[in-house]
Amino acid sequence: MLPEKPQIEPFKVPEGYFEQLQEQILMAIDKQAAPTKKFTLKKSGKFPMWLRYTTGIAASVVLFFAFSHIHEHRFPTTAQNNAPEYEISNNLYLAGLNTNDMYEYMSAAEDFHYDNYEEN
Amino acid sequence: MNDLTSRLKNPATRREAFEELVRSQSQNVYRNVRRLVLDHEDANDVVQNVFLKAWLSLDSFRGDAQLSTWLYRIAINESLTFLSKKKKEQSLSLDDTDVALTLKSDSYFDGSEAQALLQAAIATLPDKQRVVFNLKYFEEMKYEEMSEVLDTSVGALKASYHFAVQKIEAWMKQHE
Numbered sequence: 001m002l003p004e005k006p007q008i009e010p011f012k013v014p015e016g017y018f019e020q021l022q023e024q025i026l027m028a029i030d031k032q033a034a035p036t037k038k039f040t041l042k043k044s045g046k047f048p049m050w051l052r053y054t055t056g057i058a059a060s061v062v063l064f065f066a067f068s069h070i071h072e073h074r075f076p077t078t079a080q081n082n083a084p085e086y087e088i089s090n091n092l093y094l095a096g097l098n099t100n101d102m103y104e105y106m107s108a109a110e111d112f113h114y115d116n117y118e119e120n
Numbered sequence: 121m122n123d124l125t126s127r128l129k130n131p132a133t134r135r136e137a138f139e140e141l142v143r144s145q146s147q148n149v150y151r152n153v154r155r156l157v158l159d160h161e162d163a164n165d166v167v168q169n170v171f172l173k174a175w176l177s178l179d180s181f182r183g184d185a186q187l188s189t190w191l192y193r194i195a196i197n198e199s200l201t202f203l204s205k206k207k208k209e210q211s212l213s214l215d216d217t218d219v220a221l222t223l224k225s226d227s228y229f230d231g232s233e234a235q236a237l238l239q240a241a242i243a244t245l246p247d248k249q250r251v252v253f254n255l256k257y258f259e260e261m262k263y264e265e266m267s268e269v270l271d272t273s274v275g276a277l278k279a280s281y282h283f284a285v286q287k288i289e290a291w292m293k294q295h296e
Contacts, residue, residue: 001289002238002257002285002288002289003234003235003238003292005257005258006231006232006235008230009151010229010230010231010232010235010236010239011151011154011155011160011228011229011230011231012160012227012228012229012230013150013160013228014160014228017164018146018147018150021146021150021164021167021168022139022142022143022146024168025142025146025167025168025171025172026138026139026142028168028171028172029135029138029171029172029175032172032175032176
């Protein structure tokens, strides 16, 4: 048999607890409702917004092509790699020669024949 | 939708209505949470979370259930989450007799030895079964309302309560 249900709640609270609890809860919800500082872009300034966005996009495009060019120059594509002049020029580049020196070298190589190049 | 519910839904009167809800329901919520988590400080933390969650979920409260039912639901979910987290944090689970000893030495527990033993027995039940037992035995909640609170069928709740009573009686007999 279960014991009789207690008439008086056995769990006690400190004096004034519920008044304090209500205040704490309301403070917590007020903190939730308080507007937070938001970062916003300044609309006023020397340059209009449309100009800033356009400049940003243009700069991104330039950077993209610049990186693509550098990437192609340093790491030529597979198709280009198969071309003999790119293999040679890549090796010369790695050896530290500049573009002009590379062309002089390659044109001076009289014994360089495409026919001798074995395709991969 | 009753007056308080419609005032809670209205942004202009929401704050005032929520104050009223806190005033009217905080003791009820506290009592139910305390029965599950047992410790006053833990109950204090959970109750604050309950009302904060209630405030943040006001827009999703459809008003088809009573406010008290809705709050019970949040309170029970928060309590169960707390208990689950506490069990994971504590590498050793409390022995059931520890619960009785802890309660008797707790300055915020004013019950008799029999009541401390009853709480210890209840603490041995699985968490959800504890909830069912507490709502039925202490709150004398009807199964239909409990079904709404716990989103469980009346039949399953009746069975759960029946087995809970059997386990508690067996435990108390063993520890007399």
